[in-house]
Amino acid sequence: MENVDKVIVVGAGPAGMMAAIKAAENGAEVVLLEKMNRPGKKMLITGKGRCNITNVAEKQELIRNIPGNGKFLYSCLKAYDNEDVQLFFLTLGVPTKVERGGRVFPVSDKAADVVDAMVLQLHELGVKLITDARVTEILTEDMEASGSDGLEKAVQKEDSHSQRAVGVKLADGREYQGHSVIVATGGMSYPGTGSTGDGSRWAVRLGHRVVKQLPALVPLETEDEWVKELQGLALKNVRAALLSEGEKISDMFGEMLFTHFGVSGPIVLSLSRQAAQELDKGRFVELELDLKPALTMEQLDARLLRDFEKYQNKEIKNGMRDLLPGRLIEPVLDAAYLKPDRPVHTITREERRKLAEVLKCLPMIISGTRPIAEAIVTAGGVDVKEIDPKTMESKLVKGLYFAGETLDIDGYTGGYNLQAAFSMGAAAGNWSVWNN
């Protein structure tokens, strides 16, 4: 096979661009193939166009914020962490700043600056970036066929790989050959940006297991009409618990939003990964809102009593204005079986108790998630058990590397997904050269 010093990278997202940069820094001749008409289309819309590059959290905290196989990333995060990412961009002329929750953004607040800096660096390192180049196939050879002498064959016998990657084929029939192929084609969300799950389809053909791909960081749909009627209402400092078949499996504290189809906002997005998985198993999924998480039942009852004394001659819908946003009062009263026009002084102790229970635990039925195309990330993908966590090389196909969201890796919002993509890309880029 010719071109033995060449690394082929498929997909010019953050993982692929970082892989290409690292391979080129190590002296390899690198070809980066991108099927869209420009690199980094998804990156341009990250962080609402501001690109939340990474998070300043400690390594263990980074891993905790990547519920989809964060521990797999330990080695590559150790080799290339959030400080390396910030230094990398500073060196490229993109200084960063830290915002609420440790989120790191470019000082310019422009995702385009981040993408442009990476593209410029690719050019400076002599990487051949080819756009409108849709890869359709990973080319492989049997390991026996690729050995040129007896010694090499003997070494290969020790190896678990039965095939070796030798290049890629494009939709237009062109072929590119190299000693290593790095697949960084992303997940399945926002397909208009180019990520349509191609990498996981090739992985299956090459014998890899792919964990079912489901939406994560995605809004949830509800059956309850009252939820949809609250469209546009945002709540702060609430706790949402996720229940599967009546059992609480997770909860989150923070902000959420009512929409025309159900619920969204930070805490809902964080719970959505597990909701999608439970729904996929055919389970009954609910969300319970604690509207007053800072108060115990007793404290809340005492608070209601105080408000009821103050507003004893009013209708109850007007007696709760100090406690809840106006639009939320009727749905809460409805869940507590209280008519909104009941005079406050007629509410019994039991009814007040029931009202407190509803305020601590307002249920809604989750009927589904929004489609994967609307998800911020994809959970599932190429099974990490068949990937070397230090090098990102496939344990099945020699010279084949995976990096980024095409793998079964996904994190919460806060810069964790891009950090994961950069760390995996750096590992794959370095080791595609060092392993050769």
Ligand SMILES: Cc1cc2nc3c(=O)[nH]c(=O)nc-3n(C[C@H](O)[C@H](O)[C@H](O)COP(=O)(O)OP(=O)(O)OC[C@H]3O[C@@H](n4cnc5c(N)ncnc54)[C@H](O)[C@@H]3O)c2cc1C
């Ligand atoms: C709206 C939105 C906002 C986000 N905001 C943030 C944020 O602020 N911070 C954060 O950490 N994460 C954020 N994310 C998640 C983050 O963007 C992704 O996790 C990250 O882009 C994954 O990087 P990747 O390189 O693996 O894949 P991608 O960025 O998806 O790149 C894959 C590339 O491969 C190309 N490709 C695919 N198939 C082929 C093929 N057959 N041939 C050639 N090329 C191919 C695609 O065109 C694409 O350019 C956001 C995601 C979305 C959708």
